Amino acid sequence: MAATVATVEPVPDVEMTDVSDSQEKKDAAVIQEIRDNIRQIEKAVQTKEARFMLRVLRSWSVTRRKLNAVVLWSVINGFYTHSASDKELLLSYVTTPADIPEAIKMRTGKNATGALLPEIDGYIRLLVLVQLIDKEDYKKAVEFSDLLMVKLIDKNRRTLDLITAKAYFYHMRCYELTDQLHKIKGFLYSRLRTATLKKDYEGQAVLINCLLRNYLHYNLYDQADKLVQKSVFPEQASNNECARFLYYQGRIKAARLEYSVAHKNLVQALRKAPQNSAVGFRQTVQKLAVTVELLLGDIPERHIFRQASLRKALVPYFRLTQSVRLGDLTMFSETLENFKKNFLSDHTYMLIVRLRHNVIKTAIRAIGASYSRISVDYIAEKLGLDSPKDAEFIISKAIRDGVIQATIDPEHGYVQSKEPVDIYCTLEPQMAFHQRISFCLNLHNESVKAMRYPPKSYGKDLESAEERREREQQDLELAKEMAEEDDDGFP
Amino acid sequence: MTSSFDEIKNLYQTLKTEWNKKKPDFKQCNSILLQIKIGMTKHTFLPTSNVEASQKEYLIARDILEVGVQCSIAMHDIPSFERYMAQLKCYYLDYRDKLPESANQYHLLGLNLLFLLSQNRVAEFHTELELLPYDIVQTNTYIRHPVALEQYLMEGNYNKIFQAKSNVPSDTYNFFMNILSNTLRNEIAECLQKAYKKVSINSATKMLNFNSTNETNDFANKKKWILGQDGYYVFHLEEEKKAIEPLPALQIADYAIQYAKELETIV
Numbered sequence: 001m002a003a004t005v006a007t008v009e010p011v012p013d014v015e016m017t018d019v020s021d022s023q024e025k026k027d028a029a030v031i032q033e034i035r036d037n038i039r040q041i042e043k044a045v046q047t048k049e050a051r052f053m054l055r056v057l058r059s060w061s062v063t064r065r066k067l068n069a070v071v072l073w074s075v076i077n078g079f080y081t082h083s084a085s086d087k088e089l090l091l092s093y094v095t096t097p098a099d100i101p102e103a104i105k106m107r108t109g110k111n112a113t114g115a116l117l118p119e120i121d122g123y124i125r126l127l128v129l130v131q132l133i134d135k136e137d138y139k140k141a142v143e144f145s146d147l148l149m150v151k152l153i154d155k156n157r158r159t160l161d162l163i164t165a166k167a168y169f170y171h172m173r174c175y176e177l178t179d180q181l182h183k184i185k186g187f188l189y190s191r192l193r194t195a196t197l198k199k200d201y202e203g204q205a206v207l208i209n210c211l212l213r214n215y216l217h218y219n220l221y222d223q224a225d226k227l228v229q230k231s232v233f234p235e236q237a238s239n240n241e242c243a244r245f246l247y248y249q250g251r252i253k254a255a256r257l258e259y260s261v262a263h264k265n266l267v268q269a270l271r272k273a274p275q276n277s278a279v280g281f282r283q284t285v286q287k288l289a290v291t292v293e294l295l296l297g298d299i300p301e302r303h304i305f306r307q308a309s310l311r312k313a314l315v316p317y318f319r320l321t322q323s324v325r326l327g328d329l330t331m332f333s334e335t336l337e338n339f340k341k342n343f344l345s346d347h348t349y350m351l352i353v354r355l356r357h358n359v360i361k362t363a364i365r366a367i368g369a370s371y372s373r374i375s376v377d378y379i380a381e382k383l384g385l386d387s388p389k390d391a392e393f394i395i396s397k398a399i400r401d402g403v404i405q406a407t408i409d410p411e412h413g414y415v416q417s418k419e420p421v422d423i424y425c426t427l428e429p430q431m432a433f434h435q436r437i438s439f440c441l442n443l444h445n446e447s448v449k450a451m452r453y454p455p456k457s458y459g460k461d462l463e464s465a466e467e468r469r470e471r472e473q474q475d476l477e478l479a480k481e482m483a484e485e486d487d488d489g490f491p
Numbered sequence: 492m493t494s495s496f497d498e499i500k501n502l503y504q505t506l507k508t509e510w511n512k513k514k515p516d517f518k519q520c521n522s523i524l525l526q527i528k529i530g531m532t533k534h535t536f537l538p539t540s541n542v543e544a545s546q547k548e549y550l551i552a553r554d555i556l557e558v559g560v561q562c563s564i565a566m567h568d569i570p571s572f573e574r575y576m577a578q579l580k581c582y583y584l585d586y587r588d589k590l591p592e593s594a595n596q597y598h599l600l601g602l603n604l605l606f607l608l609s610q611n612r613v614a615e616f617h618t619e620l621e622l623l624p625y626d627i628v629q630t631n632t633y634i635r636h637p638v639a640l641e642q643y644l645m646e647g648n649y650n651k652i653f654q655a656k657s658n659v660p661s662d663t664y665n666f667f668m669n670i671l672s673n674t675l676r677n678e679i680a681e682c683l684q685k686a687y688k689k690v691s692i693n694s695a696t697k698m699l700n701f702n703s704t705n706e707t708n709d710f711a712n713k714k715k716w717i718l719g720q721d722g723y724y725v726f727h728l729e730e731e732k733k734a735i736e737p738l739p740a741l742q743i744a745d746y747a748i749q750y751a752k753e754l755e756t757i758v
Contacts, residue, residue, distance in 0.1 A: 221621050393649045394647045397649075441750075
């Protein structure tokens, strides 16, 4: 294998001299960046260290933003020196730039005729694919990603896994954009099986997420839930994939009324998501998190709605929160009507409809807190209910669910509040403390697990332990001597 | 292969004629259905392989299943209803693009929703609901009915549910509505116990939606409610008992040990 692998020529230190245009300069910089990346990939393959590959992929979104036809054209021309047919094929998917730039030789001598490393090949093809998606040329993108998949899946190289994982995602994305997601379900499953067998963790994570997204696209919550239950999400997966998985899980759980689990997942997803980029993802997650929190009967903190990147997107949810907090049913229905479109496109509408009874509950709680005795008719009027009979049932359910402490007197038609129990006499505070303490402890343990340690540092630790024992021994001896001296001092 | 398909077709015809009679013999229908089901396994009856069956086959299969669903309701056979529904759902959803929409589709899907509700399987109810397009949920009478019921149930607006009982979109809904109102009575009874100190037998009858005080009496006996001399049920308030709750010492010790253990690993 190694004999056929061509090495990439080291990049010359001297920058190109005759750049006049700033655009040209920029392009040159991008080309340079890609070449650097490709060298990293090569290093990753040679040393079998996934670290270098990860570094390349981390800069992926930056590189993606800077791509253009000129850059791709030069890169393809520079690297595909070994096979004219491959080069032609790739170039047919890239728009030929208006003025063709001077070809730069990126590989030299004997190596230039050898085949490219599959990893580098995959990387360049991915760049082309992403460019196609960005230019919204979806038909071609689907075609190209089919080709790419064929190419990637018959290679059995562990160093290729990270690139393949990325490719799976874009493959799914192409099909999603052309609205034919259902076609690739079988393919994704067969790849998931292979990835699981080969312990390709990143691939597994990406594929599970793709499948979940696929199911949720068609609102197939049942199937998605079964997939989550039956598959094991690899712990080694990257943070971004974890965040995605947690979000999907949150969505499924919310639909299935397991709100507290859903909320936990969503909050974790927010923490795992990249903090400075991925604004869209954070917005989506936050929207759902707010909705779920409301469904739980809690009121989200106001500062959530104040964050600069989220403020605008969260306006409908802010209104919603206000109406729930006030227990104002008319305001609630108004908000629901006004922002229906937003809620529908956020997939939260169905959840928000369920909020109605939370609004009623808050209203009842408010009434219970402010009146010691109130007639049922008046409550029905306050809540905007059709009849006092309805109100009586609703209140009796609220009492049973522990929303308020009261009794109903049917003869005289009023609700009598009970004296509130002193909460500090109950176990409630202890439970609250326990919850907080276990949260902190858990946080500590998680952070210890998440830390990265320099390799082989555990050896040093062991030595120090031995040293410590020696030192302790010395201390002991010293103490003994001192004790003896003391004895001597006081006869 | 073709001969057996013709056989199914014949059976299907007899089933149809039997079903469309004014008073269909359900037992007869069921036995025909049984034969058809055995016959259909030889065809691409369920989407198990990649072989595409013809549209005609799908349509017939769907029709048969629809009859099956309604038949099992008429026979009050819930497990069989659930089975037919599960099979039918893939015709409604997975073949949505290939087949023309069935006239019975929303009727039966609504029925399924009501069924889930009556079994108190609320999580499944919501996952099923998510599958339906939003405007259908809002406008279709068959679907709107169970959706509204669910909302009333969550709010505790039981009065509205009893009202809804009288205006069901189809007779088939009645079977599940009756099951639902039985579960409801238990719910209401629990509410009564918690929220009222005492309640007269007349108002209890009204609350529980019984027709006569005798029914209420039977129900109350099951719940072990005691009817006082003055015609009131008096509920024992459980709070007084609660006041002398013993300290959960074991649990507290458990927590303390847990904290100590965690602290030790940190220090």
